[in-house]
Amino acid sequence: MSCSGTNAYHYGTMKENVISLTCVLASGAVVKTHNRPRKSSAGYDLTHLVIGSEGTLALVTEAVLRLAPLPRNLHVGLATFPTFQAGVQVVVSLQKLGHRLEALELADGPQMQCVNVSGLAPARTFEETPTLFFKIAGPSVHIAQDQISIMQELCKTHGASNVEITHQQNEMDVIWGARKCMGTALLAMKKKDTDLFLHSDCAVPISNLSRLVAGTQDLIAKASTAHQANWFCANVGHIGDGNVHSSIVCPQGHYDAAMSVIMDMARLALSLEGTVTGEHGVGMKLRDALEEEVGSEGVGVMRGVKKSLDPRGILNPGKVFRLAGAGARVKL
Numbered sequence: 001m002s003c004s005g006t007n008a009y010h011y012g013t014m015k016e017n018v019i020s021l022t023c024v025l026a027s028g029a030v031v032k033t034h035n036r037p038r039k040s041s042a043g044y045d046l047t048h049l050v051i052g053s054e055g056t057l058a059l060v061t062e063a064v065l066r067l068a069p070l071p072r073n074l075h076v077g078l079a080t081f082p083t084f085q086a087g088v089q090v091v092v093s094l095q096k097l098g099h100r101l102e103a104l105e106l107a108d109g110p111q112m113q114c115v116n117v118s119g120l121a122p123a124r125t126f127e128e129t130p131t132l133f134f135k136i137a138g139p140s141v142h143i144a145q146d147q148i149s150i151m152q153e154l155c156k157t158h159g160a161s162n163v164e165i166t167h168q169q170n171e172m173d174v175i176w177g178a179r180k181c182m183g184t185a186l187l188a189m190k191k192k193d194t195d196l197f198l199h200s201d202c203a204v205p206i207s208n209l210s211r212l213v214a215g216t217q218d219l220i221a222k223a224s225t226a227h228q229a230n231w232f233c234a235n236v237g238h239i240g241d242g243n244v245h246s247s248i249v250c251p252q253g254h255y256d257a258a259m260s261v262i263m264d265m266a267r268l269a270l271s272l273e274g275t276v277t278g279e280h281g282v283g284m285k286l287r288d289a290l291e292e293e294v295g296s297e298g299v300g301v302m303r304g305v306k307k308s309l310d311p312r313g314i315l316n317p318g319k320v321f322r323l324a325g326a327g328a329r330v331k332l
Contacts, residue, residue, distance in 0.1 A: 086130070
């Protein structure tokens with residue numbers, strides 16, 4: 001199970017909206033982690049242990065989810081800035097004031113270029129400059145309008161060149177449609193069908209987000225120059241929780257070099273008090289980065305949990321961390 005979603009800033013990640021699970025262990029035993037109360041302190045938190053295991057501890061057969069009401073008095077907006085840092089500062093200021101919006105997403109200029117080149121948002125052409133997308137809602141018109149006023153003021157304070165906020169459905173669909181298409185739009189930057197699309201999923205404290213993006217762009221630029229190839233790099237972040245997706249489009253023959261840069265991004269995130277994966281999980285590619293983040297002792301605890309619940313290692317073997325004796329570990 002993974003945790004994602006552009007509205008995660010307001011309602012929390014997926015794992016925070018799972019109340020209980022029914023799952024099958026490697027032994028065949030069926031376990032129900034909790035009943036239906038919204039909160040429980042009964043025993044170990046097996047629900048989130050299983051969610052965070054990426055399918056290595058149990059097979060989930062049933063989930064009880066916390067439902068969230070549809071937002072009322074919904075408005076969608078965007079603001080363009082001269083720098084990525086300026087967009088970050090709006091969010092930092094917003095949080096210091098104690099305000100939480102429905103969604104906050106910040107894309108850099110190259111990411112906006114992808115949207116235009118792809119043609120996936122045909123209703124308009126967007127400025128190819130750092131752009132903050134956001135959703136505002138509230139139980140009353142007054143509360144929503146208060147949030148709108150605050151966002152307009154903060155965006156102006158931090159140098160926004162343009163601010164648009166609308167509650168018209170067709171206009172909201174156009175703005176948020178641009179945000180929703182960004183992942184697919186990146187594929188339009190391939191020069192050949194064989195070109196690779198690789199990405200990272202790091203998260204850092206919001207105050208360090210612009211340093212992560214700037215450092216990532218620098219790493220890719222240096223690697224691109226070293227290999228005499230024009231790699232394409234774009235960044236878009238769930239900025240409300242400091243999670244940024246940095247993408248590389250490069251020739252197929254540069255896979256090893258590009259993956260080396262992905263690992264350098266992970267090192268950079270860790271140096272900025274962050275994590276190598278904010279929502280997509282460790283999987284196979286980042287398992288050698290996990291020990292750098294949590295230490296050998298932390299990975300040892302995870303191996304112990306895995307062994308106790310899956311002694312034969314039959315559930316996604318080698319995922320999240322290497323099983324003992326399953327090949328050499330590559331240290332960051």
